[in-house]
Amino acid sequence: MRMNRTTEDRVVDTVNYVLLGIIAILTLYPFYYVLIASFNVGEDTARGGLYFLPRQFTFDNYTYFFQEPKWIRAFGVTVLRTLIGTLLSVLFTSMVAYGLAKKDLIFRKGYYLIVIVAMNVTGGLIAYYVVLKSIGLLNTFGVYVIPTMLSIFFLMIAVSFFQEIPLELGESARIDGASELRVFLNIVLPVSLPLMATMGLFLGSQQWNSWLDSAYFVQKDTLRTITYRMMEVINQTMLPGDANAAQYTAQLSVTQFSVQVTAMVISIFPIMCVYPFLQKYFVQGMMLGSVKG
Numbered sequence: 001m002r003m004n005r006t007t008e009d010r011v012v013d014t015v016n017y018v019l020l021g022i023i024a025i026l027t028l029y030p031f032y033y034v035l036i037a038s039f040n041v042g043e044d045t046a047r048g049g050l051y052f053l054p055r056q057f058t059f060d061n062y063t064y065f066f067q068e069p070k071w072i073r074a075f076g077v078t079v080l081r082t083l084i085g086t087l088l089s090v091l092f093t094s095m096v097a098y099g100l101a102k103k104d105l106i107f108r109k110g111y112y113l114i115v116i117v118a119m120n121v122t123g124g125l126i127a128y129y130v131v132l133k134s135i136g137l138l139n140t141f142g143v144y145v146i147p148t149m150l151s152i153f154f155l156m157i158a159v160s161f162f163q164e165i166p167l168e169l170g171e172s173a174r175i176d177g178a179s180e181l182r183v184f185l186n187i188v189l190p191v192s193l194p195l196m197a198t199m200g201l202f203l204g205s206q207q208w209n210s211w212l213d214s215a216y217f218v219q220k221d222t223l224r225t226i227t228y229r230m231m232e233v234i235n236q237t238m239l240p241g242d243a244n245a246a247q248y249t250a251q252l253s254v255t256q257f258s259v260q261v262t263a264m265v266i267s268i269f270p271i272m273c274v275y276p277f278l279q280k281y282f283v284q285g286m287m288l289g290s291v292k293g
Helices: 007-038 042-046 060-067 069-100 108-120 124-134 152-163 167-175 180-188 190-209 212-216 226-234 243-249 256-285
Strands: none
Touching: 007 256, 042 256, 060 069, 060 256, 069 108, 069 152, 069 180, 069 190, 069 226, 069 256, 108 152, 152 190, 167 180, 180 190, 190 256, 212 226, 226 256
């Protein structure tokens, strides 16, 4: 039955809608402004007064971006580290979690203790740097993907998820002669799509947005990531008459700010493209590891 709404209910709903609308505008407009600024002539944007649509529409900012070899290399490194890093992290985290989910695992409590200690205790940046140097990962592509192969946070969530899978699914395959690895790959993973999608989305976003490892552990210019390049441009100070500033504004009429916003758009675009395909699994995965009553 439809409830009779009073005048007070309508006033409260109206106020809620107005407040939510204002919050939505304040949240989304900065992203929209970055988008329109990336399609506007840089010199024109610097004059101010750009609010709703590009005043002088241009692709020069993107042309400059994709003509710069350092940006192209950085984009390729970021795509590669995201794909490889996410795949390895999801695979190895799931394999370790599948093993810990076995109640008859030898030394299971000891492994859990190691995981709990790792979650709450860290050696710090210097100790982490020394470890990476001792195993030869500094200034290599491996520094992006190898240290992130195991996610402690998702490890605990995945253990809870795998414990809820009926044991009969694996037992029937073992009777037919399937190995434990084949049970994991052919039976467990296909029924764990919500878990895999959630892990892939979060871990992929972390790989794509990470720049600290590129700043601290990599010195080779060819291994820089796009987020590092973006931070490099954002933190760069250009004075009037600077040679770099002249290079930015030559021919294409781009500025430091227009390059910044273009890099921001390009850096968030792939994640926005991937999310719709994972959304249905992501909604299910948000409840992974929750306590059932």
